[in-house]
Amino acid sequence: MSNNQEQGYAKLMEMASKKIAKLEAELEAVKGRDKAEPIAIVGIGCRFPGGASTPKKFWELLENGVDAITEVPKDRWNVDDLYDPDPTTPGKICTRYGGFIDGVQEFDADFFSLTPKETISLDPQQRILLEVTWEAIENYGKNPEELKGSKAGVFIGICSNEYMQRVVSQGKEKIDAYMGTGNINSAAAGRISYTLDLVGPCFAVNTACSSSLVAIHLACASLRNKECNLALAGGVNQLVSPELSINFSKAQMLSPDGRSKTFDASANGFVRGEGCGMIVLKRLSEAVADDDNILAVIRGTAINQDGYSSGLTVPKGPSQQAVIRQALENGGVDPGNVSYIEAHGTGTSLGDPIEIGAIGTVFEKTHSQERPLIVGAVKTNIGHLEGAAGVAGLIKVVLQLQHQKIAPLLHLKKLNPYINWSELPVKVPIQIMPWQTNGTRIAGVSSFGFSGTNAHVVLEEAPLLERQKSKGKSSEDITERSFHLLTLSGKKSTALRELVLRYQKYLAERSNAEKEELDNICYTANAGRAHFNHRLAVIASNERELAAKLGEYQKGQEVAGISSGEFSGEAAPKIAFLFTGQGAQYVNMGRQLYETQPLFKKTVDQCAEKLSSYMDRPILEVLYGSETDESVLEQTAYTQPALFVIEYALCKLWQSWGIEPDAVMGHSVGEYVAATVAGIWSLDDGLKLIATRGRLMQQLPPGGVMVAVMASESQVREAIAFCSKHFSASVSASVGSKHFSVSIAAINGPQSVVISGEAEKVKYLLQTLEAGGIQTKQLQVSHAFHSPLMEPMLAEFEAVAKQITYSQGRIPIISNVTGGKADNSIATSKYWVNHVRQPVRFSQSMEALRQMDLFLEIGPKPILLGMGRRCLPEGVGVWLPSLRPGMDEWQQMLSSLGELYVRGVKVDWFGFDKDYLGRRKVSLPTYPFQRQRYWVDETRFDRPHLLEESNNESSEIEIEQIITQQEEYNNGCSETEIEEIIIQDEYDDNGCPETEIKQIITQQIEIMYQHLDLLHAE
The missing domain is CATH 3.30.70.3290 (Alpha-Beta Plaits)
Structure with a gap:
């Protein structure tokens, strides 16, 4: 190797090394971006005290400064028995108050396919998590069932289980097989993944009061590590047994007057609260790409531990500072850009000064008294939700970002004197205030567990570009639907x-x-x-x-x-597509769809371009030209391809909406579209063949007629045979051929036949028919189709038909020629030559479709529906048109689509709207769960509030629901449920499964009580 070669190789290696190093650096940068990628919050579900059962209601509570704390409800524990103002009194609680949600004893077990027996043992925390998670996914604008099998993760903060106390208190003999899965905290997360069939990461987190915010931190990490593509994260807490409250009272953590007076001089502890909050998370880049409704963005998160301090439950200021700084660093956020902090803010004399001091230290260089950091705490509204406290604070901040307002902190009368407020760059809002900022609104949320685990999340308002983008409309300037x-x-x-x-x-x-x-x-x-x-x-x-x-x-x-x-749900209904034949055409058929539906327009334009090689006039001019009139469209050279184009475009539109036929059938010309859809030939070949057919028929001499005859096929054939014998003797030799060239062109029903042939000979036949009292009606046609008058065109048509590439269809097609399911002969030129000449056996074809449930006519006018009904027994099938002359085309299309939907047809709703850019998800009402009472210690005949909700919307619904429940118990529990009880339960001394039978009797009595209540109300 020469020196020059060596130098060349060395230079090449050097260049390669630099290139590799550059690529490695870029790769590392990409990896770094992935690790720090912002996370979008795209859905929220919540159930908080004060009737805050939706994000909207929660914001109303916050905006109006509502104090949601109440006395302990009687269905939790007897507050009169357990209350004592002295926190040291054994077995007593020093407060009468808490933040409670309604109806924790109630649950829609049927919705989640749970039996009453299993539900009785199910921790209400698991119940509410199922419901609120479903609501969060709906709030995201996603069909929860579409998540089945997806790599979605579930991250739940949960730190106690008070329902277990009730279960155990019933006695060991009452413990059943469901108690473990119903009450173990890991199942709180696992049951969500199981119910929704999610296969991503799934676990419950218990770091005490910081559990839910730690769960959100872990969910963000999992998303960034690509362990899941979507995360459901949040927390839950419910107060149903007094033991833990007694414990907190003894530790002197609880506020005797039942208020968390965060940062106030009179702060004397927290008030316990219950509730549930869930958020739906996605990587921001994917949320933007999917055009999701982004509610807010998580920039950074962090968690740490206090380690050793003066006591296990004593907060540690330096650790709180560190976790806030780490979250800001992880999110790449300058502390100076943060304008609000949602504090942990328990309202304790020890915790408040430590926390506000830590906040002041972190932000002292970027904020001042003149440019303060606003600090609030949701615990002043709803109490300390413990395992759900962090997510409650986070949801509050998301709502504030959305409304660009900061909610007031309650119960602040005099600032805590142990806090040096004059040296802190913070401000506490005591009334609703606008969230003013010079840039993007950014906030932090803190949550600290009393065993030392701290968490902080940095939130940013949704990107402005995303909000602007969502308002855009179609770039193709397609007019919106009229309906x-x-x-x-x-x-x-x-x-x-x-x-x-x-x-x-x-x-x-x-x-x-x-x-x-x-x-x-x-x-x-x-x-x-x-x-x-x-x-x-x-x-x-x-x-x-x-x-x-x-x-x-x-x-x-x-x-x-x-x-x-x-819809019974047993099996999807079977659909037949019926393609209309000649006679359904009219000027501007399909024009509204052409101007407002991109796929329909694209399909028509595609067909028009292909037809230009076979027609002397553009099909678009025939359909929608300014000078087009009925006379042009009545020329069969244009009629046939025009119908083909409209019907094919309609079919493609229906299919794009997920409506697929189980069988297809066309009437005469319609069978060409049916064959194209079934895959007998390509679109190009179908258009070529129909254009040739129309042109050749147009070139035939005029003079033929077609007449509808209200008689059976056998009657008409007998009349034709009679006339054929007597015709030559009754007319002069000058009247054309003495051969009686009249044929049956179509058998449209048991008493509906169409005859076709030379005018004079048809006239002769009509005299015979009418003499027998048979009604007839002449049709407006240009030629005598399906008659001997078509024979002169057959040879040339066959030559073109032989050029077509045929295939065996992928969809069953019913043959006009045989009246039954088409065999392999349909994929031959001979079949289509015979098709021109042979009668349309529509009546038999409909018999072949008798097993279909739905008949959808694909054509501009519903002609086949009435004919089809008369071919089948009354009550068979549902008959739906695509278009109807004189009716708004969208109104008719959507009317039929609605009927298909309610009959159980699966619709591709994304396909339905995909051509309309600018569609966006909006917040809508969520599913109304139909709850019943399930409670472990339900041994008294108390009257439950099965149907009570914070918004008691309709007594009529209550009546119907109660009747439904009674029917279910009468029809179900008396047989199936009792049988299951007898088989599975332990017997009492008399051999009777006493407890379960009592529960069923109790349900009956409860229902009767409600009947009486409603009658009294009337």
């Missing part, structure tokens, strides 16, 4: 009716909204919800019309534009 379709469903009829009420209320609250958002409302409801068996579909052109129709439906009125029904 929209809203679908609602429930697992029970009562749930559906309550959901309708929720939407009525939602729309009423939007009545003064500046922006009409019916498109986004329908998009979110259709694509972002699970679809159950009790279904409703509503068509409307605006929100006001939608609200009015829902109101009429709720009153039990028949409403145009509303479809409702119950």
